[in-house]
Amino acid sequence: MATPPQRPGFPARIDLGAGSRAPARPVARPAVPAAATPPLTSTSAPQAASMARDPIPARARMVQLLAAEGISDAQVLRAMGSVDRHRFVDSALLAQAYEDTALPIGLGQTISKPSVVARMTELLLQGGLRGPDGKLGRVLDIGTGCGYQAVVLAQVASEVYSIERLRDLHEKARANLRPLRIANVHLILGDGMAGFAKGAPYAGIIAAAGGEAVPDAWIDQLAYGGRIVAPVATAGASRH
Secondary structure, eight states: OOOOOOOOOSSOOOOOOTTOOOOSSOOOOOOOOGGGSOOOOTTHHHHHHHHHHOOHHHHHHHHHHHHHTTOOOHHHHHHHHHSOGGGGSOGGGGGGTTSSSOEEEETTEEEOOHHHHHHHHHHHHTTOOBOTTSOEEEEEEEOOTTSHHHHHHHHHEEEEEEEESOHHHHHHHHHHHGGGOOTTEEEEESOGGGOOGGGOSEEEEEESOOOSSOOHHHHHHEEEEEEEEOOEEETTEEEO
């Protein structure tokens, strides 16, 4: 009997090589101008320092706000309340870590608003394909960014494969996740538009940004009955 191929361990890595071209339709996140990154002022410094010492109250307030805004899945609320968002933002932005706002993470990319992360995760869970423990099966996260979404997904899924095409962001996510030692998250450097066939089939696929259509590769790698949650641009607007 042939030995089945082994899936990559944490953190998995696909090196595209120096000669690789960028994907034709890259997954892009909205750029944030450098001016949008405020300095840590004398006014915000005490708040940031207090939050860094004891982030639990700030995180709890964020979860209360998410519930008030309509996030009702208990698993999602627990996941949002258990992940330290301040570990994934720049030290100059600590005071805003638990506000419902996107924040710059470098290279013109952002960490998504908590409400967006929570809503997309909730939509993914509504797709079913849960195991006996109530968790989703294997999930593919397109566009790792700083790694926050992947860690939230790790709370509600048995296994998370998260792929990022930008090497510097991939390395930042690796640095952010290394001290957390989360065994069910695998970070991959590669073209998210092509998905990650080695980990397929997936119970769910999630992408914070998309294009005019869902790539065929994602559909091919989705398990029967699974769900894809991603924004799709239509007639000058976007929908999930």
